[in-house]
Structures are given as C-alpha cells and as structure tokens.
Amino acid sequence: xxxxxxxxxxxxxxxxxxxxxxxxxxxxxxSGGPAHGDSRPAGSTTPPAxxxxxxxxxxGTATNWPVYHANAARSGYVPGLPSAGRLTxxxxxxxDGAVYGQPIVVGGTVIAATENDTVYGLNRLTGRxxxxxxxxxxxxxxxxxxxxxxxxxxxxxPAYDPATRLVYVLAQVGTTGHILxxxxxxxxxxxxxxxxxSPDGRPAYDQQRGALAVGNGRIYVTFGGxxxxxxxxxxxVVGMPASGHPGIITYLVPAAIHGGIWTPGGPVITRVGAVxxxxxxxxxxxxxxxxDSVTALTPLLHRTGYFAPARWLTxxxxxxxxxxxxxxxxxxxxxxxxxxxxxxxxxAGRLGGIGGQVALLPVCAxxxxxxxxxxxxxxxxxxxxxxxVRVPPGRFHVLWRGPAAADGSPVAGGGAIWVPSTSxxxxxxxxxxTGQVRHKIRLGGALPHFASPSLSGRLVLIGTMNGVVAVAxx
Numbered sequence: 001x002x003x004x005x006x007x008x009x010x011x012x013x014x015x016x017x018x019x020x021x022x023x024x025x026x027x028x029x030x031s032g033g034p035a036h037g038d039s040r041p042a043g044s045t046t047p048p049a050x051x052x053x054x055x056x057x058x059x060g061t062a063t064n065w066p067v068y069h070a071n072a073a074r075s076g077y078v079p080g081l082p083s084a085g086r087l088t089x090x091x092x093x094x095x096d097g098a099v100y101g102q103p104i105v106v107g108g109t110v111i112a113a114t115e116n117d118t119v120y121g122l123n124r125l126t127g128r129x130x131x132x133x134x135x136x137x138x139x140x141x142x143x144x145x146x147x148x149x150x151x152x153x154x155x156x157x158p159a160y161d162p163a164t165r166l167v168y169v170l171a172q173v174g175t176t177g178h179i180l181x182x183x184x185x186x187x188x189x190x191x192x193x194x195x196x197x198s199p200d201g202r203p204a205y206d207q208q209r210g211a212l213a214v215g216n217g218r219i220y221v222t223f224g225g226x227x228x229x230x231x232x233x234x235x236x237v238v239g240m241p242a243s244g245h246p247g248i249i250t251y252l253v254p255a256a257i258h259g260g261i262w263t264p265g266g267p268v269i270t271r272v273g274a275v276x277x278x279x280x281x282x283x284x285x286x287x288x289x290x291x292d293s294v295t296a297l298t299p300l301l302h303r304t305g306y307f308a309p310a311r312w313l314t315x316x317x318x319x320x321x322x323x324x325x326x327x328x329x330x331x332x333x334x335x336x337x338x339x340x341x342x343x344x345x346x347x348a349g350r351l352g353g354i355g356g357q358v359a360l361l362p363v364c365a366x367x368x369x370x371x372x373x374x375x376x377x378x379x380x381x382x383x384x385x386x387x388x389v390r391v392p393p394g395r396f397h398v399l400w401r402g403p404a405a406a407d408g409s410p411v412a413g414g415g416a417i418w419v420p421s422t423s424x425x426x427x428x429x430x431x432x433x434t435g436q437v438r439h440k441i442r443l444g445g446a447l448p449h450f451a452s453p454s455l456s457g458r459l460v461l462i463g464t465m466n467g468v469v470a471v472a473x474x
Contacts, residue, residue, distance in 0.1 A: 062124055065105040065454040065461075066160035068211030069369045069411065072269040073329050076371035076378075076411040082458050082474040084416035084429055087441040090459060090472040091127035095120055097138075099463025100149070100448040101157030101211065101264075105456040106167070106185055111160070112468045117153035117171045119181075121188050124456060127470060131188035135181055136173035143175060145205055146228035148449075156266065157211035159219065164243045166191055168212055168219050176203040180219060180240050196221050196238055199252040205231035210326075211266035211369075215275070216299035217242055218249070220267045224260025224280060229319075235260040235279055235291075237267065239301055251301035255282040259291035264409070264450040265326025265369030270348070273299040278336065280323030281316040288312060288354060292321040294336050294344075296351055307336070307346050310355035315340050328370030328377045330391045333358075335377050337366040343379070343389065345396050359395050363387050368409040368450050371417075373432065378410040378417055386410050386419050388435060400435035403428060409452030414474060418460055422447040427460060427471055443469050 069076035097114030103122075104111045109130065110122040117138045121130040138153030149155060158169045166182035173179050182192030198206045200223070210222035218239040225233040234257060239249040253259035259282035268276040275297040282291025292312045296305040308322075315321045315338075322338035334346040343363035346352060364381035371378040372391075376399065379387040385402035402410075406428045408420035416438065417430040425446050429439040447464055454461045458474040 062105065062108050063456045064107070065102075065456055066162070067104060067214060068102050068157040068159070068264070068266060069371070069409075069452070070455075072213060072215050074265050074268050074326055074369050075329075076369060076409070076452075077373050078413045078455050081414040081455060084414035084438070085474045087427065087429060087439045088472045089441065090470040092444065092469045093122055093127035093129070093467045095467040097151075097153060098448050098465045099468055100155045100450070101463065102452050102454045103461045103463055103468050104158055104160060104167075105454060105461070106160050109185060110456075110461060110468065111158055111167050112463060113154035113158050113169050115149060115151055115153040115155065117173065119154070119158070119167070119169055119183060119188060121185070122468065124459070127468065133183055133188040133190065135169070135171045136177070136179065139172050139175060144226055146230035147207070147226035149227075152207070155207070155209050157264070159212040159214045160185070161214045161219070161242055163217070164192075166243070168192075168214070170196065170208050170212060170221055172208065178203065178206070178208055178221075180221065182243070192243060194240060196240060197248065197250070198223060199236040199238065199250040200234035202231065202233050205233035207262065209262045209264060211264060213267040213269055213275075214242075215269040216273045218299075220269075220275065222261040222266055222277065224262025224323075225258065229258060229260075232257055233260065234258065235262070237261060237275070237277060237297065237301055249301045251297055251303065253279055253282065253290055255289040255291050258282045259289065260323060263324055263326050263368065264452070268327050268329060270329065274304075275299065275301065276327045276329070276334065276348075278323045278326055278338070279321070281319055281321040284313070284317045286313065292316055292323065294322060294327050294334060294346060294351055305351040306353065307344065307351035307356055308354045309340070309342070309344065311340070312354065324365075324367040325380070326369045328372055328379075330372045330375060330377060333391055333393070335370065335389060335391055335396065337363050337370075337379050339365050339367075341365045343396065345391065345394070361396060361398070363389060363398060369452065371410055371412055373412050376432070378412065380407070380409045380419070382407060385435070386417070386430075388432070402430050402435040403437055406430075408447070409450065411453050411455055413455040416473075418453045418455070418473070420447055420451050420453065420462060422449070422451050425464075427453065427462065429473065441471055443471075
C-alpha cells in the first residue's frame with residue numbers, strides 16, 4: 001500500500017498509441033486517444049460551448065480527455081495539440097474540497113470531483129460552474145481505521161462512457177458505503193446509482209483510489225487499503241454493469257491479507273478488452289499469493305497470467321512492491337516499475353510468472369500511471385525527477401532524468417512533457433528529447449497526492465487542494 005508523506009504525487013504517464021474505448025464511433029466525439037494501430041488523431045474535437053474570442057485564442061478548440069491519462073490504455077498522450085509555449089495562468093476555480101483525481105474533459109465541459117463528495121461541471125474556457133451535484137457525506141479522518149485524506153469522499157478519477165453518455169464517479173459515503181454514480185454530462189443529473197460490493201467483505205478497511213476504467217460494457221472499480229495498510233483488507237476489482245448490461249463481476253486477489261490494487265492509474269484495458277492491474281504487497285512468508293505483481297484478467301475478470309519479481313518476498317516484507325504504478329503498455333510489451341526501483345520489461349501476452357521478465361534494469365521508485373510516446377515511456381519517480389525510458393523490442397534503457405522536484409505523473413502533448421511538483425505546486429514543461437525545463441509556472445499552493453495534469457487544446461488542467469487550475473500552455 002502507499003505509505004507516503006502528504007502532498008506527494010507519485011505517478012507516471014503511459015503515452016503508448018493504444019486503444020481508447022472499443023465502442024467509440026465517429027458519431028460520438030469523446031475519444032481521448034487512438035485505438036491500437038489506428039493512425040487517426042486521438043482527440044476528437046468539438047466547438048467550445050462559449051466562443052468568446054479572447055478565451056478561444058488562449059484555450060484553443062476542446063480536445064477530449066475522458067478518463068485518467070486520456071484513454072483506456074492510460075497512455076497520457078494526445079497527438080495533434082497546439083505546440084507548447086510559454087505558460088500563463090488562464091483561470092482558477094475554487095471548489096468545496098480537494099480534487100485528487102484528474103479533471104476530465106468532454107467537449108466544452110471539465111468534470112472535477114472533490115473529497116467533499118461533490119461533482120462539478122465547469123466551463124472549459126472560463127472555469128465557470130455550470131452545475132454541481134453533491135452525492136453524500138464524506139468520511140472524516142477520525143472515523144477511518146487509518147489514512148491521510150480528510151475528509152475521504154471522491155478520490156479516484158471519474159470516467160466518461162461514450163456508450164451511455166454518462167460521467168461515472170465513485171463516492172465514499174459514510175464508513176462502508178462505496179457508491180458508483182452516473183451523471184448526465186449537460187446537467188449533472190443522477191441517472192445511475194448503485195452500491196459497489198467489497199469482495200473481501202471488509203468495506204470499512206477498503207479504500208477506492210484507482211481511476212475508474214470503462215470497457216467491455218462495464219465500469220471497473222479497484223480497491224486497496226487506506227494509507228498505513230491497517231486492517232485485514234484484500235485487494236480486488238469489481239466490474240459494475242453500465243446501463244443495460246447485466247451482472248456484477250469480481251476479482252479478489254487470492255491473498256490472506258492486503259495485495260491492494262490502489263495505484264491512481266487504475267486498471268489498464270487493451271484493444272481486445274484484456275485488463276491489466278498492478279497489485280501491492282501481500283504475504284510476508286511463503287507460499288506466493290499473487291501479490292506484488294502485474295496480473296492479466298479477461299473482460300470477465302478471470303486471471304490469465306501474472307508476473308512477480310523473483311524478490312517478491314523481500315518486496316512484501318519491505319513495502320517495496322510493484323503495485324504503486326499502473327502497467328505501461330508499449331505495443332506488445334509492458335514496462336512495470338514499482339517501489340523497489342527496478343524496471344521490468346514483460347511480454348503483454350505472456351507475463352512470465354515469478355522472475356519471468358524479459359529484461360530488468362534499475363530505473364527509480366515509481367508511483368502512479370505510465371506514459372508512452374512511440375517506444376518511450378515517461379516514468380514518474382518519487383525522487384530524482386521523472387525518467388524517460390526507451391523500450392526497443394526485448395530491451396530498454398534510461399534516456400534521461402528530469403528536474404528533481406517534478407514528482408507527479410507526466411503526460412504528453414503539444415511536443416512537450418508536462419509534470420507537476422506536488423509539494424512545491426509547480427507545473428513543468430519539459431523537452432521530451434532531453435528532459436530539460438522549457439518553462440515552469442507556480443500554481444498557487446501544494447497539490448494532492450499523485451496529482452497529474454489533463455490536456456485539452458492549449459489548456460493544461462490540474463486538480464489542487466481546493467479546486468482546479470487551468471494553465472494556457474501555448
């Protein structure tokens with residue numbers, strides 16, 4: 001589980017040109033990235049809802065960012081954006097709580113969810129509140145078994161499903177309530193509301209931090225524990241039916257305790273619907289229990305493969321597992337980097353079991369999501385700055401390390417890498433070839449754990465401890 005100090009983002013950005021949503025059609029402008037092998041632009045565009053000339057020149061035409069890191073593969077990359085340039089603060093909107101998840105963008109609306117269990121629809125160009133929907137009472141820290149978020153409301157990144165045209169969020173309501181809610185994009189009206197079961201039967205110890213994932217007609221929800229790893233929780237994935245689809249499906253890590261699935265990147269979904277998850281530390285004695293792993297699941301959440309380091313027992317005993325980062329898809333490969341500072345190159349179709357990596361190389365201790373532009377992965381390092389890792393077939397090497405203060409989750413677009421410093425509240429624009437700082441801007445305060453920007457047109461959007469800030473990046 002994540003035992004980190006407050007206000008440190010630990011995340012990487014996967015910018016592989018991989019699938020967005022299999023059900024996306026040209027008639028629904030909501031794709032955030034291309035399908036695997038598709039050469040079309042990733043971000044379909046729609047005219048802004050308000051066309052005030054001054055704002056339009058700054059913000060550009062809206063580019064959709066409908067889920068965490070833009071698409072189902074969590075690539076964190078949108079091609080076709082305007083070239084990055086000097087940075088200015090475009091707008092800032094104070095909301096009723098901290099925004100831990102990424103803001104998402106569909107058309108002219110920015111969706112932000114707060115730890116006060118409130119979801120907001122904001123005008124993309126001005127930050128004006130179009131609608132707000134309060135979903136319940138969040139859980140104060142005093143009522144949590146352990147943790148570091150106060151209060152605990154909506155922590156994960158929402159997801160927009162083009163098939164149902166609903167925005168889904170997962171709210172903590174009271175001590176044991178985990179409620180999946182689907183909202184209408186135009187008004188924020190509640191169209192779907194269902195309780196999400198805890199497969200381990202211990203909802204009071206389960207925390208939902210991983211970004212929601214849309215695919216296979218379902219909304220995938222992951223559970224880990226609270227910061228501090230207290231209590232007898234066990235990690236799990238729940239597939240909740242989207243509107244019109246039957247049945248709830250689950251995967252419970254076959255561990256006696258822990259094995260949390262908590263990384264902010266959440267599940268990664270491929271073009272054919274396979275689901276990959278990073279699993280945290282579990283048992284501290286043999287036999288192996290499928291914790292500290294990359295695990296492959298079918299759309300119905302049956303396990304088909306896994307990878308664990310040969311040092312899994314040492315990892316588990318020292319909270320040094322792989323579960324801090326979502327798997328980074330690079331074509332037919334996966335790059336996984338976790339808390340033990342090693343990078344593992346895996347075959348996506350055959351993960352290899354214990355010690356079955358194709359290549360191993362020290363990279364950094366990584367936390368968050370992962371990004372791939374072509375064959376380069378931008379890894380979020382807890383210290384020493386983000387790492388650019390090139391992944392030619394069957395091997396990999398580190399190209400550069402970025403500024404040491406940049407500890408958040410990088411994303412890519414406009415010919416630049418964007419990464420925040422969460423403790424200093426700074427947004428960096430980096431040269432993707434060298435990692436050198438082109439521009440940087442102060443955002444007005446520290447950022448939440450694992451903060452990561454979203455990109456739309458010329459805007460860079462990021463959640464803060466009290467709302468959302470939009471930076472004009474070109």
